[in-house]
Amino acid sequence: MSITEILFWFLSVLAVGGAMLLVASKNPVHSILYLIITFFAVSGHYILLNAQFLAIVNIIVYAGAIMVLFLFVVMLMNLNADSEPPQKNRLLLYSGTIAGCCLLLVLVAALKQSSTTSQLVEMGGGDAGLIKNLGMALFSDYVFPFEISSVLFLSAMIGAVVISKKEA
Amino acid sequence: MLLSIELALILEKLALIVVVVMSSLLIAMYATFAERKVAAIMQDRRGPNRAGPFGILQPVADGLKLFFKEEIIPNLSSKFLFILGPCLAMLTAMMTGAVIPWGDKVHFFDRDIPLQIADINIGILYVFGVVSMGVYGIMIGSWASNNKFSLMGGLRAASQIISYELAMGISLIALLMTTGTLSLKEIVEQQQESWYSWNIIKQPLGFLIFLICAFAECNRTPFDLPEAENELIGGYHTEYSSMKLGFFLFAEYINMFLSSAVMVSLFFGGYDIPFLNDAAFAEKIGINWMALLHAGMFLLKAASFLFLFMWVRWTIPRFRYDQLMNLGWKVLIPLALINMLVTGAFILLQQNNWHF
Numbered sequence: 001m002s003i004t005e006i007l008f009w010f011l012s013v014l015a016v017g018g019a020m021l022l023v024a025s026k027n028p029v030h031s032i033l034y035l036i037i038t039f040f041a042v043s044g045h046y047i048l049l050n051a052q053f054l055a056i057v058n059i060i061v062y063a064g065a066i067m068v069l070f071l072f073v074v075m076l077m078n079l080n081a082d083s084e085p086p087q088k089n090r091l092l093l094y095s096g097t098i099a100g101c102c103l104l105l106v107l108v109a110a111l112k113q114s115s116t117t118s119q120l121v122e123m124g125g126g127d128a129g130l131i132k133n134l135g136m137a138l139f140s141d142y143v144f145p146f147e148i149s150s151v152l153f154l155s156a157m158i159g160a161v162v163i164s165k166k167e168a
Numbered sequence: 169m170l171l172s173i174e175l176a177l178i179l180e181k182l183a184l185i186v187v188v189v190m191s192s193l194l195i196a197m198y199a200t201f202a203e204r205k206v207a208a209i210m211q212d213r214r215g216p217n218r219a220g221p222f223g224i225l226q227p228v229a230d231g232l233k234l235f236f237k238e239e240i241i242p243n244l245s246s247k248f249l250f251i252l253g254p255c256l257a258m259l260t261a262m263m264t265g266a267v268i269p270w271g272d273k274v275h276f277f278d279r280d281i282p283l284q285i286a287d288i289n290i291g292i293l294y295v296f297g298v299v300s301m302g303v304y305g306i307m308i309g310s311w312a313s314n315n316k317f318s319l320m321g322g323l324r325a326a327s328q329i330i331s332y333e334l335a336m337g338i339s340l341i342a343l344l345m346t347t348g349t350l351s352l353k354e355i356v357e358q359q360q361e362s363w364y365s366w367n368i369i370k371q372p373l374g375f376l377i378f379l380i381c382a383f384a385e386c387n388r389t390p391f392d393l394p395e396a397e398n399e400l401i402g403g404y405h406t407e408y409s410s411m412k413l414g415f416f417l418f419a420e421y422i423n424m425f426l427s428s429a430v431m432v433s434l435f436f437g438g439y440d441i442p443f444l445n446d447a448a449f450a451e452k453i454g455i456n457w458m459a460l461l462h463a464g465m466f467l468l469k470a471a472s473f474l475f476l477f478m479w480v481r482w483t484i485p486r487f488r489y490d491q492l493m494n495l496g497w498k499v500l501i502p503l504a505l506i507n508m509l510v511t512g513a514f515i516l517l518q519q520n521n522w523h524f
Contacts, residue, residue, distance in 0.1 A: 029249075029311060036304075056293045064300025065333075068307065068326050075311050075319060131290055131350060 007048060015041035028074045032067060039063040053131040176279065184285050188265045195467075196421035197227040199474055203421075206478040234414035242407050245314045253309020254408065254415035260302040261422040267291040268429045269353045271439050271462040275455045283459060284353055291352035292340065295430055296333075299385055303329045305419065306387075306394065306404050313407035321404035324489070325394035329385055331496040336381035338504035339374040342511040343434060346370050352430075356438030363442040368435045373507045375435045377500055382427045384496070386420060389481040393489060428473035432466060439466040 018038035022031045039062050046055035127133055138146050201216065201224070208215025219225040241247055271283035288294060303326050310322025346367065347355050359366050368375050384391040395403030405416045432438060439462035440446065450458035487495070517523075 027246075033249075033308070052288065052290050053293070056290050056297050059297040060293065060300050064297060064303075065330060068300075068303055068330060071304075071307055071311075072323060072326055075307070075323065 004048060007044070011041045011044040011048070014038075015045070029071065032070050032074060035070075036063050036067050039067070050127065050130070053134050180279070180281050181285060184281075184283070185266075188270070188285060189262055192262065192265055192422055192425055195425050196418055197231070199421045199425060200230065200418075201227045202474070203478050203481070206475065207482050210479075210482045231414070234411050237410040239412070240407075240409045242313055242315070245407070246312050249308050249312035250407075251412070253305050253312055254412045254419070255305075256308060257302070257305030257419040258415050258422070260298055260305060261419040261426065263298045263301075264295055264426040264430065267294050267352050268426070268433055269356050269438055270466055271459040273455065274459045282353075283463065287351060287353045289349075289351050292344070292350050292355075292434070295352075296337065296340075300329075300333060302385070302423065305416075309408070309416070310404035315407050317400045317402070318404050318406045321394045321400050321402075321406070324400075325387060325404060328387070328391060328393065328492060328496075331493065332381040332384035332391075332500070335377055335496060335500035335504045336385070338501065338508055339371075339377035339381070340434075342374045342504070342508040343367060343371050343378075345508070345511050345515055352433050352438075356433050356440070359437040360440050360446060363437065363440075366435065366437040366440070371435065371507075371511070373503065374511075375431075377504050377507065378431065378435070380495075380500060382431060383477070383480065384492075386423045386427055386477070388420070388424065388477055390484045390487050391492060392486060393492060424474060424477050425470060428470040428477070429466070431473055432469040436469055439463065441465045 015038050018034045018041060022034040022038065025031050025034060039058060043055040043058045043063075046052075046058060204226070205215045205223075207213075215223065216226040217223040219229045241250055266285040267288060269282070269284040269287075273280050273282045275281070306325045307322045310318040310325075344350060347358055349355060349358075355367070387394050394400075395405070400406070405413050408416060441449075441461065446458070446462075453461075
């Protein structure tokens with residue numbers, strides 16, 4: 001096994017394991033910390049694919065800003081076993097299980113159908129993920145979607161400000 | 169194979185990492201001593217002068233004292249996270265050093281060894297990512313100690329760092345527009361020509377914003393609300409004792425040193441020696457001696473920033489919380505945006521040969 005493969009498997013186990021623990025852990029703060037581990041593992045995958053910019057932006061935005069806000073809110077609300085008693089509603093439990101199984105079925109079916117899954121992604125090759133090429137692509141070929149999404153972000157930001165103003 | 173790296177490179181980088189980590193620890197150690205001396209001079213006192221000549225063994229004595237104190241882990245805290253907090257604070261503080269070019273290169277054993285651990289083409293974004301990780305140490309530690317005042321300190325730290333990161337990022341965008349690269353090595357190399365090619369000349373306002381944000385990111389006075397002892401008993405490290413407390417305090421000094429290093433390489437020419445033709449002088453005395461001079465110059469510049477950090481701490485009182493938020497969101501971010509727009513307009517004009 002080459003180093004790349006070892007890294008790939010290590011990161012994959014880390015990502016999937018982190019995601020499992022995120023769902024399984026009882027304490028919401030621990031859940032968030034597991035999610036941060038998952039984000040780091042995903043960033044590691046991006047680096048293996050030579051997409052450095054995506055990797056570091058994933059860390060800055062998701063692990064560095066959004067997760068801090070999550071942590072912030074959870075810590076402020078002080079969620080724990082006393083304030084959140086375990087789910088007792090049988091109907092909810094059954095419906096949740098069935099819904100989860102349906103999702104699994106759909107995912108497995110989709111993966112079986114698609115033909116590209118049998119091809120391995122080319123590791124470390126290509127420089128499309130380097131910041132220069134990415135910037136060129138974003139501001140020439142994809143400039144319209146880029147601007148549209150920036151308008152979306154702006155409107156979301158203004159919306160947040162308006163909502164917080166109403167409360168005061 | 170993608171990651172087949174030769175042994176010599178690994179050894180070279182390993183040696184470099186050890187040197188950088190050790191020297192930042194040493195510098196942070198003596199920064200604590202310098203802080204007390206500077207405070208003493210400003211308050212017309214003598215400062216620590218008992219341990220060793222002029223008290224230069226004082227940091228060693230402080231370290232030993234912290235190591236020998238009793239470890240206390242609160243009963244109702246989550247122990248793993250309680251220990252993880254200071255570890256994370258130290259780790260993220262040390263990580264920034266990896267992308268800073270401490271000097272040009274040295275020539276040993278027929279190899280050119282660049283004095284930079286990793287020259288990645290997203291250098292400055294890496295610094296940013298590490299800085300945004302830095303808040304986790306404080307937040308996790310403060311939450312895990314199961315103390316209201318600690319938690320308040322941690323939340324203050326988080327909101328402060330997130331708020332000032334925005335203005336810092338926007339002021340950096342203006343700088344990156346003029347340099348056209350994210351690699352710290354290239355940014356430093358662009359400033360080698362002479363002292364007026366330093367980025368501080370091109371981006372004075374950007375530098376000022378960056379400096380203020382760096383103060384806030386390091387939790388230094390006037391932005392040290394997370395550890396406002398008269399409001400929060402002790403701040404985020406109320407429950408900590410012994411070396412775990414020491415790690416938190418020490419991480420602050422390492423952060424200070426490394427953010428000084430980042431500011432030097434971004435705005436003050438990095439290892440460039442002003443009023444000296446570096447290339448010609450390097451031929452006269454050899455590359456290795458030149459690298460030593462460069463590293464010395466870099467440390468000198470960083471040390472003057474460290475002094476600025478201390479100077480401000482012992483001169484300016486702490487902000488109130490609403491003042492802090494107002495400064496961040498209503499003054500610095502609009503200023504940084506204006507700076508960015510003006511810079512963009514200038515660059516466009518320049519590319520158009522100064523015609524509208």
